[in-house]
Amino acid sequence: MNKETIKAAAWGTLFTASVAGLIVLGSRNLAHFDAALVGYTFAVLFATFGITYRYSMWLQRPPTALYWKRGWQVFLRPRHLAKNIGEWFTRVPSEFGLNLFILQRGRLRWGAHMLIMWGCIIAIAITFPLVFGWIHFETLPNNLEWYRTYIFGFPTFSFPIHSVVGFLAFHGLVWASILVTLGVMLAMRRRMRDHGAAALQQFGEDFLPLILLFAISVTGLMLTASYTWMKGYAYDFLAILHAITVIFTLLWLPFGKFFHIFQRPAQLGVSFYKEVGEREEPANCRRCGIPFTSRMHVEDLIEVERQLGYRYEMKDSHVKHYQWICPPCRRSMLALAQGRLWTGERVSLSDVGGLMPTPTLGNAGPNQGPLSEEDRRNFHP
Amino acid sequence: MPVPDQNEFFMDPNRCIGCQACVQACSECETHKGYSMIHLDFVDRAHSVQTAPVVCMHCDSPTCAEVCPADAIKKTADGVVQTARKARCIACNNCVLACPFGVPKMKTDFKLMMKCDMCYDRTSEGLKPMCATVCPSQALFFGTREQIELLRPRSVPTNQFRFGEQTINTKVSMMLPKSGKAEYVDVTQAMGEGVLGKTISLNILDGIYNEESTE
Known part of the structure; x- marks a missing residue:
C-alpha cells in the first residue's frame, strides 16, 4: 500500500x-x-x-494538490482577504444556490439541475438527521395535538400537528420527491432528444444517476400513497424496495457522477486564484511579448508539469520553458514549423526581413473567436 | 460508439486558403452547437496571407487532461480527447494554458472549457468532422491512409511533435515532405520563423505615412 x-x-x-x-x-x-x-x-x-x-x-494529484494549497493561500492573503470574503458571500448564493452558470448553459439544463439539486438538499436535510436520531418529535405532556422538536436531544420549537406547518413538515419528502422527479424528467428529455448529448453520454455516468434518483423518488411517493390512501397496502415490500434504492445510491455515491457535488466547491477556489493572479504580476509571452495570464499561474503550471513528468523545458535561454509561450503563438508556430520543413519543397520562399510574425484571429464572426472576456487572452488583439 | 479505425484526420496548414468554411461549419457541430472550436489565425496579416487552422490534435498523453485539477477531461477508448465534462469542469483555465497546440477555449460564464472533440457525434458514426467536410483545399482531411497517400504522393503524415524536450504523439497527423525524412515536427524550432509564401512588401503605406509626417 x-x-x-x-x-x-x-x-x-x-x-x-x-x-x-x-x-x-x-x-x-x-x-x-x-x-x-x-x-x-x-x-x-x-x-x-x-x-x-x-x-x-x-x-x-499534483494539479489538485497545488490548486487546493494555492486557493487557500490567495484567499487568505491579507491584502485581498476583505475583498475575497465579500466576493464569497456573493458567489456562494449565485453559483451554488441559484446555479447561474448553468442557466447560461441553457434554461432546460438549469431547470433540471435546480429541481434535482433542491429536491436532494431538502430530502437530505430531512432524512439524515432523522436516521441519525439527531431530530425527533414528542407530543407535549399537556397537549397531544402538539409536537415538540428535539434537536440533538435538546427541546426546541413546538407546532400543532394538524396545521399548515405540520402538513408541510411531515410531507417534506413528498415535496422533495416531486421536485426530483420533475428534474429527472427534464434531464431525461434532454438526454433523449439532444444529438450532442446522445453522442457523448454514457449509461453509468449519465443515465444511472437519473434512474437512481427517479427510483428513490417514486418508491418514496409510493410509500406515502400506500399509507395515505391504500391502508398500508404492500407497505413492507415498498419500504424494502425504497431502502434498496437509497442504500444502493449511497454506496455508489463515491464512485459515480454524484461525486461532482464534493468536487464542485473547488470552482470557488480557482476563481479567487485567477482573480488574485490578475491583480498581481502578469506573464508576458516570451515570443510576442503580450500578457496572456498571471505569472503565478504559469509558474504553477510549470511545477505541475514537472511533477507529472512533462519536459517542456527549452534550450533557448530567454524562453526557458514552453509554458511561457502564449496559446496564439503556439498555434502559429505549429503552422510555421510545418512550413519550415517544406522550405524548398513546395514553394519558393522569401524572407520577411527578420520580422516576428504575430498571429491574429481570422475575421471571426459571433461565437467564432474568444468565448468570453477571459478567453480574449487566448487570441492576439 | 467508437470512431471507425480506418479513417484518420490529416492536417496540412500549408494548403489552408483562409476561406473560413471550417470555422462556420464547426459551429454547426451538435456537441458545442453555436460555438466554433476550430482556430483559424492569420500568421502575420501585415505581411502574408498565410493562415493557420488548428483543431485538437488528440494527444496520446493529453497535457490538458493531466493538468486538470478536476479530472474533467477524458479520453475515449478510440483516442478522442473529449471536451470538458460539464459537471466537473471548474473553469481553472489550466488546460487552455497547458495545451501545447493552444487549442482549448474558456467559456467563463458557463464555467466551462470547450474544445474540438473531432465532431464525436459524427465521427463516432463514420461521418467526417464538419471542418474536414467543407474544407475546399483539403488542408483538413478525414479519410483513410491509402486515400491520403494517393492524393499527396509527395507528402508523408507524422503524428509526432516536439516542444523543447517533450515529444507528443497525437491521433491527428500533419503532412510533411516525403523527401525531407523528418520524423517529427519540431514546433519550438519555429520560434523565430518568418511567414511562408512569396512575401511581397510594397511598402506603399510606409511611403504615404512618411510623406504625411514630413509635410
Missing part, C-alpha cells in the same frame, strides 16, 4: 468515526436512534468513508 492510499484511508477512517461518534452523541447514546433504519446508517457510514477516501486521493 503506497503513502497516498494510507493517507486517504486514514482520512476516511477519521471522518467515518466522526460521523459515527456524532450519531451516538446526537441520538443521546442511541436512545432516539430508530433501529429499523440501521441499514441506511451503515450505508451513510460507508459512503462517508468512500467519499473521504476518494476526495483525499483526488487532492493528492
Whole structure:
C-alpha cells in the first residue's frame, strides 16, 4: 500500500468515526436512534468513508494538490482577504444556490439541475438527521395535538400537528420527491432528444444517476400513497424496495457522477486564484511579448508539469520553458514549423526581413473567436 | 460508439486558403452547437496571407487532461480527447494554458472549457468532422491512409511533435515532405520563423505615412 492510499484511508477512517461518534452523541447514546433504519446508517457510514477516501486521493494529484494549497493561500492573503470574503458571500448564493452558470448553459439544463439539486438538499436535510436520531418529535405532556422538536436531544420549537406547518413538515419528502422527479424528467428529455448529448453520454455516468434518483423518488411517493390512501397496502415490500434504492445510491455515491457535488466547491477556489493572479504580476509571452495570464499561474503550471513528468523545458535561454509561450503563438508556430520543413519543397520562399510574425484571429464572426472576456487572452488583439 | 479505425484526420496548414468554411461549419457541430472550436489565425496579416487552422490534435498523453485539477477531461477508448465534462469542469483555465497546440477555449460564464472533440457525434458514426467536410483545399482531411497517400504522393503524415524536450504523439497527423525524412515536427524550432509564401512588401503605406509626417 503506497503513502497516498494510507493517507486517504486514514482520512476516511477519521471522518467515518466522526460521523459515527456524532450519531451516538446526537441520538443521546442511541436512545432516539430508530433501529429499523440501521441499514441506511451503515450505508451513510460507508459512503462517508468512500467519499473521504476518494476526495483525499483526488487532492493528492499534483494539479489538485497545488490548486487546493494555492486557493487557500490567495484567499487568505491579507491584502485581498476583505475583498475575497465579500466576493464569497456573493458567489456562494449565485453559483451554488441559484446555479447561474448553468442557466447560461441553457434554461432546460438549469431547470433540471435546480429541481434535482433542491429536491436532494431538502430530502437530505430531512432524512439524515432523522436516521441519525439527531431530530425527533414528542407530543407535549399537556397537549397531544402538539409536537415538540428535539434537536440533538435538546427541546426546541413546538407546532400543532394538524396545521399548515405540520402538513408541510411531515410531507417534506413528498415535496422533495416531486421536485426530483420533475428534474429527472427534464434531464431525461434532454438526454433523449439532444444529438450532442446522445453522442457523448454514457449509461453509468449519465443515465444511472437519473434512474437512481427517479427510483428513490417514486418508491418514496409510493410509500406515502400506500399509507395515505391504500391502508398500508404492500407497505413492507415498498419500504424494502425504497431502502434498496437509497442504500444502493449511497454506496455508489463515491464512485459515480454524484461525486461532482464534493468536487464542485473547488470552482470557488480557482476563481479567487485567477482573480488574485490578475491583480498581481502578469506573464508576458516570451515570443510576442503580450500578457496572456498571471505569472503565478504559469509558474504553477510549470511545477505541475514537472511533477507529472512533462519536459517542456527549452534550450533557448530567454524562453526557458514552453509554458511561457502564449496559446496564439503556439498555434502559429505549429503552422510555421510545418512550413519550415517544406522550405524548398513546395514553394519558393522569401524572407520577411527578420520580422516576428504575430498571429491574429481570422475575421471571426459571433461565437467564432474568444468565448468570453477571459478567453480574449487566448487570441492576439 | 467508437470512431471507425480506418479513417484518420490529416492536417496540412500549408494548403489552408483562409476561406473560413471550417470555422462556420464547426459551429454547426451538435456537441458545442453555436460555438466554433476550430482556430483559424492569420500568421502575420501585415505581411502574408498565410493562415493557420488548428483543431485538437488528440494527444496520446493529453497535457490538458493531466493538468486538470478536476479530472474533467477524458479520453475515449478510440483516442478522442473529449471536451470538458460539464459537471466537473471548474473553469481553472489550466488546460487552455497547458495545451501545447493552444487549442482549448474558456467559456467563463458557463464555467466551462470547450474544445474540438473531432465532431464525436459524427465521427463516432463514420461521418467526417464538419471542418474536414467543407474544407475546399483539403488542408483538413478525414479519410483513410491509402486515400491520403494517393492524393499527396509527395507528402508523408507524422503524428509526432516536439516542444523543447517533450515529444507528443497525437491521433491527428500533419503532412510533411516525403523527401525531407523528418520524423517529427519540431514546433519550438519555429520560434523565430518568418511567414511562408512569396512575401511581397510594397511598402506603399510606409511611403504615404512618411510623406504625411514630413509635410
